[in-house]
Amino acid sequence: MPPAAYVSKDVYEAEAQEIFLKNWLPVGRVEQVAAPGDYFTFELLGRPLVMVRGRDGQIRCFSRVCLHRGAEVAEGSGSTRLFLCPYHHWSYDLEGRLVAAPLTEELTDLKGEDCRLPALRVELWNGFIFVNFDADAAGLSEAITGLSEFMAPYGLEDMRLAPEGLTFDSPYNWKILVENFMEAYHHIGPHAATLRDPYPVEQSYVPDNEGGAWSVLAMPGATESHGAFPPIATLTDWRRHGLVAVTAFPTMLLAASGDGALWYQITPIAWDRFTLDIRFLLPKDSFAEPEFEARFAGWQGVVDLVHREDHAINLNVWRGLQSKMAKAGRLTRFERAIWQMNAWWCAQMRPVASS
Secondary structure, three states: OOOHHHHOHHHHHHHHHHHHOOOOEEEEEHHHHOOOOEEEEEEEOOEEEEEEEOOOOOEEEEEOEOOOOOOEOOOOEEEOOOEEOOOOOOEEOOOOEEEEOOOOOOOOOOOHHHOEOOEEEEEEEOOEEEEEOOOOOOOHHHHOHHHHHHHHHHOHHHEEEOOOOEEEEEOOOHHHHHHHHOOOHHHHOOOOOOOOOOOOHHHOEOOOOOOOOEEEEEEOOOOOOOOOOOOOOOOOHHHHOOEEEEEEOOOEEEEEOOOOEEEEEEEEEEOOEEEEEEEEEEEHHHHHOOOHHHHHHHHHHHHHHHHHHHHHHHHHHHHHHOOOOOOOOOOOHHHHHHHHHHHHHHHHHHHHHOO
């Protein structure tokens, strides 16, 4: 795509309206809200939000801004029976309904059923929690059926988050990271000493996504190594020692290997900045493996090294795209997943282009 798709503030503001506010965005895992009352808070597109599991077992997401004077009714994570505003002690139940507002007897129309914190749609996929700001958007499962079928052998829904991840402040456009993530062509450059030999670009391929909102980059391994932990029992043939990078558009990024998976959680901030949290996922039994901490530290160290290689080249691309001499380039056969996402992106942005 042309450089303006990445470096323009106006394009990013249009993306916020046509892409981020109308599509499914991954924000957490079900184990973060395992029991009724469990919650965690986060911010998305300038909106303070809270995710909570209700007493009925349902996972819900709503604004954490009090309906009275705008104070935030929750912070951090934990377990609670009610969300209590620290300002005037208005309180909300686990479904976001106002249940108490001290000394407001004269406000006869202030009723719980009519006074709710604004809610987002929530859908679960393989243990991940997605939200959507658009009440009329199609369901997530409809858009990524093919991806669900491809990822089924990995058993993602039975994995659990490791206690520690990696966080990177990323001062460049979010699409640069996504596009880099979805091709193995750059293994010959930034990853010449890390990924080039175990995952040769020549063996990588991208299946047809049939116009869906997803892509898969399959990278069969050149060796039979499967990683730091025992291989996932449901995996066969090349998947036991290969690597797959998948995306559910726009920002769900997963790298799955023979023994676990990485979730690259993107939180957009502006056209020129986002936060990246790399979260580690393992089958539950792996946490009981001997010398777990040492094995995990080794895995974490490799991932940190590889992403720092990516981070440096992504910054290089960001500087280049801002040049007045930059223009749209050509894609190779190894970058088919980028073409798939670019086509989806253009379709989503069509209302802006035609206005």
